[in-house]
Amino acid sequence: MPREQPALHALATAPSETELRATITALVGFGTRHTLSDTRSDTRGIGAARRWVKTRFEAISRDCGGCLEIVTPSQVFSGKRIPQPTEVMDVVAIKRGSTDPQRVIVITGHLDSRVSDVMNASSDAPGANDDASGVAALIEAARLLSKQDNRATLVFAALSGEEQGLYGGKVLADYAVAHGWQVEAELNNDIVGNSRGQNGVIDNTVVRVFSEGTKSNETPAQAAYRRYHGGEVDSPSRNLARTMAALADQYMPDFRVRMVYRTDRYARGGDQVPFLEAGYPAVRVTEAHEDYTRQHQDLRTQDGVRYGDTIDGIDFRYLARVTALDAITMAALSRAPAPPTGVDVHGALATDTTLDWRTVPGAAGYRVHWRDTTAPQWQHARAVGDVGHAVLQDVVIDDWFFGVSSVSADGYESPVVFPGYAGSFERSPAAKPGH
Numbered sequence: 001m002p003r004e005q006p007a008l009h010a011l012a013t014a015p016s017e018t019e020l021r022a023t024i025t026a027l028v029g030f031g032t033r034h035t036l037s038d039t040r041s042d043t044r045g046i047g048a049a050r051r052w053v054k055t056r057f058e059a060i061s062r063d064c065g066g067c068l069e070i071v072t073p074s075q076v077f078s079g080k081r082i083p084q085p086t087e088v089m090d091v092v093a094i095k096r097g098s099t100d101p102q103r104v105i106v107i108t109g110h111l112d113s114r115v116s117d118v119m120n121a122s123s124d125a126p127g128a129n130d131d132a133s134g135v136a137a138l139i140e141a142a143r144l145l146s147k148q149d150n151r152a153t154l155v156f157a158a159l160s161g162e163e164q165g166l167y168g169g170k171v172l173a174d175y176a177v178a179h180g181w182q183v184e185a186e187l188n189n190d191i192v193g194n195s196r197g198q199n200g201v202i203d204n205t206v207v208r209v210f211s212e213g214t215k216s217n218e219t220p221a222q223a224a225y226r227r228y229h230g231g232e233v234d235s236p237s238r239n240l241a242r243t244m245a246a247l248a249d250q251y252m253p254d255f256r257v258r259m260v261y262r263t264d265r266y267a268r269g270g271d272q273v274p275f276l277e278a279g280y281p282a283v284r285v286t287e288a289h290e291d292y293t294r295q296h297q298d299l300r301t302q303d304g305v306r307y308g309d310t311i312d313g314i315d316f317r318y319l320a321r322v323t324a325l326d327a328i329t330m331a332a333l334s335r336a337p338a339p340p341t342g343v344d345v346h347g348a349l350a351t352d353t354t355l356d357w358r359t360v361p362g363a364a365g366y367r368v369h370w371r372d373t374t375a376p377q378w379q380h381a382r383a384v385g386d387v388g389h390a391v392l393q394d395v396v397i398d399d400w401f402f403g404v405s406s407v408s409a410d411g412y413e414s415p416v417v418f419p420g421y422a423g424s425f426e427r428s429p430a431a432k433p434g435h
């Protein structure tokens with residue numbers, strides 16, 4: 001168990017329902033935030049909504065002595081759901097890390113909204129839950145974390161173009177690559193504010209975290225190696241999900257992560273996907289029980305059922321808890337050292353298992369982890385000191401999955417890194433013989 005961090009306990013109850021409500025109320029007030037809607041009006045459409053988010057980031061930055069840089073990366077796209085070339089713009093606040101500014105922890109939500117017809121850019125599309133809830137979470141995380149120290153850089157991003165084809169996620173992933181960001185985690189918050197499922201089940205104690213099992217961008221040779229030696233359930237995104245689940249268990253009484261071993265919900269997608277395609281670890285955070293009568297619907301009553309994504313469907317207590325999990329995760333990861341690199345494991349035909357890795361700046365020590373090959377969460381751990389090599393006596397390599405984490409002097413721990421390319425958090429890990 002990593003050391004108790006009072007600062008993380010404090011974040012568990014810090015998110016303000018009042019702040020979250022104010023954000024969603026303001027965003028719903030722009031009528032529609034469709035990607036193809038008006039950009040010039042100050043009261044309606046995606047342009048007004050983007051400028052409002054920028055104003056919020058500027059206000060948060062004023063309160064922390066100018067700690068946020070605000071950028072608006074954009075690209076012009078046309079496509080199946082964008083008939084005319086249209087500028088897709090993200091609104092992004094960056095809080096540089098104090099010691100490791102090149103390491104980056106990202107949270108995203110999408111600003112754009114839609115009704116039943118994905119091309120309808122004029123009808124009211126309140127998008128209170130999809131995805132003003134995610135934008136509210138990331139703005140509140142920015143407010144809370146702006147006052148605290150972060151060693152790695154924190155990025156808070158309100159994306160556009162999600163409903164037209166994940167364009168805003170691509171804009172930010174491209175921006176990250178172009179700026180040489182070492183993204184260690186992307187937490188995509190999309191549909192995080194409703195605790196009542198369409199079938200009537202009510203539960204405000206669980207959030208789902210979706211993670212891919214194997215890397216989107218592995219080569220056929222890497223896939224063949226991984227298929228034989230393991231790693232099919234240990235991508236960095238998956239071990240990021242495990243970190244979030246462990247943080248929820250440690251710091252959030254009566255709230256837990258339900259890990260889902262999938263990139264996204266069945267046959268659906270989100271803005272974490274362009275990050276995965278760029279080779280970055282990323283997960284999707286989504287409420288446990290969705291109500292489809294409230295997603296992508298024209299506002300109407302039909303056969304006694306009210307359709308539409310209106311603010312009365314938001315459970316602000318629940319949204320505050322999801323926001324707390326985001327803030328705890330970002331704080332914990334940004335204070336931990338980088339995950340170890342070059343992790344390798346040996347031990348065939350021996351009763352001991354040996355792990356090697358390259359040490360990382362800022363680490364005071366390392367922990368070696370192992371678990372049963374069918375266990376969802378790491379089960380055993382041993383602190384091994386400030387070294388790049390450890391031998392686990394009488395632990396047979398055949399019977400377990402292994403990993404290594406780095407730990408700071410004040411006890412913040414990185415995610416666990418599974419050996420080889422399959423588990424590496426590096427975007428382009430150095431090739432190793434046999435991997």
Ligand SMILES: [Zn+2]
Pocket residue numbers: 110130131162190191
């Ligand atoms: Zn969405």
